[in-house]
Amino acid sequence: MLKTVYDKIWDNHLVYSYDDKHPSLIYIDRHFIHEVTSPQAFDGLRMYNRKVRKPALTFATVDHNVPTTNRSLPMVDEISSLQIKTLQKNCQDFGITLFDINDQYQGIVHVIGPELGLTLPGTTIVCGDSHTSTHGAFGALAFGIGTSEVEHVLATQCLWMKKAKNFEIILNNTLKNDLAISAKDVILSIIKNIGTSGGSGSVIEYRGSFISNLSMEKRMTICNMSIEAGARAGLVSPDEVTFNYLRDKPYSPKNESFERLLNEWRELRSDNNAKYDQSILLNVDNVIPQVTWGTNPAMTIDVTSTIPNPDEYAKGNEEEKKSAVRALEYMDLIPGIPITDISIDRVFIGSCTNARLEDLIEASIIVKDKKVSPNVKAMVVPGSQQVKLSAEKLGLDTIFMNAGFEWRESGCSMCLGMNPDILSPGERCASTSNRNFEGRQGTGGRTHLVSPVMAAAAAIVGKFVDVREWI
Amino acid sequence: MEPFSNLKSKPVPLDIVNVDTDQIIPKQFLKLLGKTGYGKYLFYNWRYDENGNAKPDFILNLSEFEGRTILLTREHFGIGSSREHAVWAIKDFGFKAILGTSFADIFYNNCFKNGILVVKLDKDKIDHIFLEKTNKNIEIDLLNQTIKIDSDIYNFDIDSTLKSYLMEGVDEISTTLKFENAIEKYEIDNDPLIFN
Numbered sequence: 241m242l243k244t245v246y247d248k249i250w251d252n253h254l255v256y257s258y259d260d261k262h263p264s265l266i267y268i269d270r271h272f273i274h275e276v277t278s279p280q281a282f283d284g285l286r287m288y289n290r291k292v293r294k295p296a297l298t299f300a301t302v303d304h305n306v307p308t309t310n311r312s313l314p315m316v317d318e319i320s321s322l323q324i325k326t327l328q329k330n331c332q333d334f335g336i337t338l339f340d341i342n343d344q345y346q347g348i349v350h351v352i353g354p355e356l357g358l359t360l361p362g363t364t365i366v367c368g369d370s371h372t373s374t375h376g377a378f379g380a381l382a383f384g385i386g387t388s389e390v391e392h393v394l395a396t397q398c399l400w401m402k403k404a405k406n407f408e409i410i411l412n413n414t415l416k417n418d419l420a421i422s423a424k425d426v427i428l429s430i431i432k433n434i435g436t437s438g439g440s441g442s443v444i445e446y447r448g449s450f451i452s453n454l455s456m457e458k459r460m461t462i463c464n465m466s467i468e469a470g471a472r473a474g475l476v477s478p479d480e481v482t483f484n485y486l487r488d489k490p491y492s493p494k495n496e497s498f499e500r501l502l503n504e505w506r507e508l509r510s511d512n513n514a515k516y517d518q519s520i521l522l523n524v525d526n527v528i529p530q531v532t533w534g535t536n537p538a539m540t541i542d543v544t545s546t547i548p549n550p551d552e553y554a555k556g557n558e559e560e561k562k563s564a565v566r567a568l569e570y571m572d573l574i575p576g577i578p579i580t581d582i583s584i585d586r587v588f589i590g591s592c593t594n595a596r597l598e599d600l601i602e603a604s605i606i607v608k609d610k611k612v613s614p615n616v617k618a619m620v621v622p623g624s625q626q627v628k629l630s631a632e633k634l635g636l637d638t639i640f641m642n643a644g645f646e647w648r649e650s651g652c653s654m655c656l657g658m659n660p661d662i663l664s665p666g667e668r669c670a671s672t673s674n675r676n677f678e679g680r681q682g683t684g685g686r687t688h689l690v691s692p693v694m695a696a697a698a699a700i701v702g703k704f705v706d707v708r709e710w711i
Numbered sequence: 712m713e714p715f716s717n718l719k720s721k722p723v724p725l726d727i728v729n730v731d732t733d734q735i736i737p738k739q740f741l742k743l744l745g746k747t748g749y750g751k752y753l754f755y756n757w758r759y760d761e762n763g764n765a766k767p768d769f770i771l772n773l774s775e776f777e778g779r780t781i782l783l784t785r786e787h788f789g790i791g792s793s794r795e796h797a798v799w800a801i802k803d804f805g806f807k808a809i810l811g812t813s814f815a816d817i818f819y820n821n822c823f824k825n826g827i828l829v830v831k832l833d834k835d836k837i838d839h840i841f842l843e844k845t846n847k848n849i850e851i852d853l854l855n856q857t858i859k860i861d862s863d864i865y866n867f868d869i870d871s872t873l874k875s876y877l878m879e880g881v882d883e884i885s886t887t888l889k890f891e892n893a894i895e896k897y898e899i900d901n902d903p904l905i906f907n
């Protein structure tokens with residue numbers, strides 16, 4: 241039978257299966273945990289006197305609520321500090337590797353897994369965090385789970401799951417991708433097209449010429465936001481780009497093991513003519529920079545457009561219309577205004593979507609020798625300590641700081657504002673993160689999702705600009 | 712987990728689409744270490760103003776809806792973050808079941824792990840309930856997979872495994888641990904420790 245890469249990974253991980261109608265027991269190869277969604281899981285283990293089945297397959301870090309300012313100072317937020325201490329104790333008690341707050345490998349869980357070589361093709365990966373889909377860029381089956389499932393994986397190294405549908409998104413292009421059209425713009429336009437539940441019940445496989453030519457970091461940006469389209473996971477068949485990325489990473493298999501695995505990994509692509517339940521085709525040549533205007537990631541427009549009116553947006557769906565009215569009110573926007581007329585107060589370059597080295601390099605090209613608008617407060621929060629270090633070696637910190645950006649320590653930061661990095665009520669932010677929900681970056685804060693280069697340009701001008709004019 | 716018993720309650724109609732888990736429980740309340748005590752923060756930003764005063768027009772603040780145990784929603788409920796805190800808040804507040812058109816995958820799973828029944832009905836039926844039945848008792852019979860409102864009876868689909876877990880209040884981990892032999896065999900055959 242012809243199989244997709246998802247079918248292959250699924251079949252390789254079946255521990256027990258009744259039939260297609262019932263959930264199957266799936267083995268989990270890698271389990272990432274962090275301070276926010278794990279404490280209750282460890283409590284559960286203790287309550288039943290259970291052990292972690294395979295501590296060596298579990299890796300922990302602190303990212304969601306860590307401060308991004310000077311870490312030699314004590315943490316001000318005592319409750320966050322307690323959550324971090326709890327994770328430290330849990331890792332110690334159960335024998336789990338922790339990349340702690342001052343570790344050279346600390347960072348956002350979805351940034352460090354790949355850069356450490358923990359994320360490998362053909363593996364199953366879970367984490368109590370919805371953006372686990374990021375790791376799918378390596379041809380892994382990676383998905384977010386809730387805390388009860390975290391406990392289940394800790395105790396059994398398995399999960400009960402029903403097989404999802406195969407959804408293929410073919411992304412083709414003929415023009416060379418320049419700096420201005422980023423992976424972020426492509427995934428935002430996909431979500432705009434298929435909606436926040438367009439991928440529901442499916443694993444999306446991204447394919448096509450655009451994907452083949454894309455770097456690993458950009459594939460991660462695309463897979464990262466699959467969850468924003470409601471998909472269970474997103475993935476890309478592994479190829480030479482993937483294998484080259486993985487050579488020499490700290491935890492990657494070495495020497496003969498690597499060569500042996502390469503042979504297996506090369507088989508891990510969807511068979512020609514494998515069957516998909518759903519398929520869409522997008523010509524990436526037509527994608528231009530995107531900006532979200534509303535309170536979910538599907539509420540996105542081209543940078544050349546105006547704020548839509550609710551009727552036009554909802555296309556006859558009454559509830560969606562109400563939702564658009566509500567979003568416009570929350571965002572304090574009026575239909576018909578060009579998005580480039582909108583002034584911003586803050587710029588956030590960070591998050592597991594867009595805080596890797598390439599993102600920072602691209603943004604730095606835009607801000608080099610320019611100054612952040614006097615009305616804007618802008619910050620760069622590298623995705624990990626390793627990203628920060630590499631960026632500093634290239635002198636990016638100086639470029640950003642000379643322009644007036646703050647240069648921070650790594651963590652989730654203003655992507656969800658669980659640490660002190662938050663928007664004040666009414667503040668408007670150009671953000672490279674992945675969610676523009678009400679209050680996501682701070683109660684009453686207004687988020688517009690954009691690519692790193694769009695965020696960088698917005699910081700300089702104080703308004704959204706079509707970054708293509710700058711490149 | 713407590714077994715799910717049949718339910719009879721009027722619904723709390725939350726007439727909003729695309730409700731994300733950031734709204735159900737905002738991030739500032741994810742710092743607790745337990746599973747209880749989240750009910751008072753449910754829909755916090757919609758429920759309270761900047762000064763922490765109850766907003767008089769939000770549905771959970773209206774006395775006529777107090778004590779109702781069924782949450783009536785619309786499309787795409789529970790999108791966004793995987794935080795199980797969203798379900799803990801819904802449960803802690805007193806809801807036992809959620810009725811709606813569609814739900815995000817992770818949220819849906821999380822509900823069943825906590826004994827909350829999620830019932831999906833077609834849009835026309837949900838529209839009808841919103842329009843005419845928000846002050847009627849809804850009777851949910853899980854065994855027979857039916858919902859009864861006045862003389863209307865709707866059938867609903869539910870995965871048989873999830874259903875039996877809910878009915879029996881099963882601890883899923885102890886069920887899985889019975890598969891120890893299969894798990895161990897898998898580990899021997901596959902060597903999941905493929906680093907180094």
Ligand code: SF4
Nearest residue numbers: 371591592652655656
């Ligand atoms: S950066 Fe944002 S989306 Fe990514 S893991 Fe952290 S909080 Fe979640």
